[in-house]
Amino acid sequence: MDAFTVGTARVTRIEEWGGAFLTPELLFAGFDADRYAATREAISPAYLDHATDAIQARIQSWVIEADGRIILFDTGCGNHKLRPGIPVFDNLNTDFLARLAAAGFAPDAIDLVVCSHLHVDHVGWNTMLVEGEWQPTFANACYVFPAPDVEYWDPDNRHKFPDMVGETVNQGFFDDSVRPILDRGLARIVSGSVEIADGVRLDPNPGHTPGCQTLTLSSRGETAMFVGDVLHHPLQILNPDWNSIFCEDAGQARAARRHVLARAAAEDAILVPAHFAGDHAVRIAATPDGFRALPAFA
Numbered sequence: 001m002d003a004f005t006v007g008t009a010r011v012t013r014i015e016e017w018g019g020a021f022l023t024p025e026l027l028f029a030g031f032d033a034d035r036y037a038a039t040r041e042a043i044s045p046a047y048l049d050h051a052t053d054a055i056q057a058r059i060q061s062w063v064i065e066a067d068g069r070i071i072l073f074d075t076g077c078g079n080h081k082l083r084p085g086i087p088v089f090d091n092l093n094t095d096f097l098a099r100l101a102a103a104g105f106a107p108d109a110i111d112l113v114v115c116s117h118l119h120v121d122h123v124g125w126n127t128m129l130v131e132g133e134w135q136p137t138f139a140n141a142c143y144v145f146p147a148p149d150v151e152y153w154d155p156d157n158r159h160k161f162p163d164m165v166g167e168t169v170n171q172g173f174f175d176d177s178v179r180p181i182l183d184r185g186l187a188r189i190v191s192g193s194v195e196i197a198d199g200v201r202l203d204p205n206p207g208h209t210p211g212c213q214t215l216t217l218s219s220r221g222e223t224a225m226f227v228g229d230v231l232h233h234p235l236q237i238l239n240p241d242w243n244s245i246f247c248e249d250a251g252q253a254r255a256a257r258r259h260v261l262a263r264a265a266a267e268d269a270i271l272v273p274a275h276f277a278g279d280h281a282v283r284i285a286a287t288p289d290g291f292r293a294l295p296a297f298a
Helices: 033-042 096-102 147-153 155-160 173-183 250-267
Strands: 003-006 009-020 056-066 069-073 112-114 127-130 133-136 142-146 187-190 194-197 200-204 213-219 222-228 270-273 282-287 290-295
Touching: 003 213, 003 222, 009 096, 009 213, 056 096, 056 213, 069 194, 112 194, 127 173, 133 173, 142 147, 142 173, 147 155, 147 173, 147 187, 222 250, 250 270, 250 282, 250 290
Parallel strands: 069 112, 112 142, 142 187, 222 270
Antiparallel strands: 003 009, 009 056, 056 069, 127 133, 194 200, 200 213, 213 222, 270 282, 282 290
């Protein structure tokens, strides 16, 4: 589903990259072979290649039209970015901006850019290379960054965080995709829960990163929750204690995952994780022993 409505709000998906990523055994800390064997058949081949066990993944952004504003949630990997820590995203040259324009959104029309967290694959199109300099891609937008991540990932603060998990894989992103926005005064740095537009709220759900935040869109009794990397894959709905290997705080990440799954079930919300292939979104049902996924759209 590349577009859907939430009440009077409209949501459009813009894909940057798609393909096979790691296997569950390599991606998930806490992976259990017996649990995997018990749950893998419940996962559609659109999300998991049953012949190779490769996870199907997407890098995608979501454009939310609500309250008279155009909000871009997460900005992918970007072009021409050197990413030695994660070669699959190194020096990409995609047609993301053309896809955005084809969907009806020129870069200058974006009012707000919200990064669910500051990681290499969620901030890349914040900037683009113009005559050898990283310039803001969305020149008229306010960029909304979570305060804990701005502090955590700034290389100038590295000495404060000796136990950082994702330093290698996220090498370079702050200086080419975050600092140019900060230096130009285009960032709104937020802490705690904050309403950024009527019916659009950000809430902290730390663990994957210290500043990981989710966006809740509410309109006319309908709800969608954009949860970034709180969930990477449908296997984590059935196995919510499985963190990705990229999570900074394991305990917080597990608690955040269970929290958003319980909320989505209680509110019958459309749950929109960052990297889901398949239908890209689900609804959640609570079960006696956990959770299961339901189709997001009838």
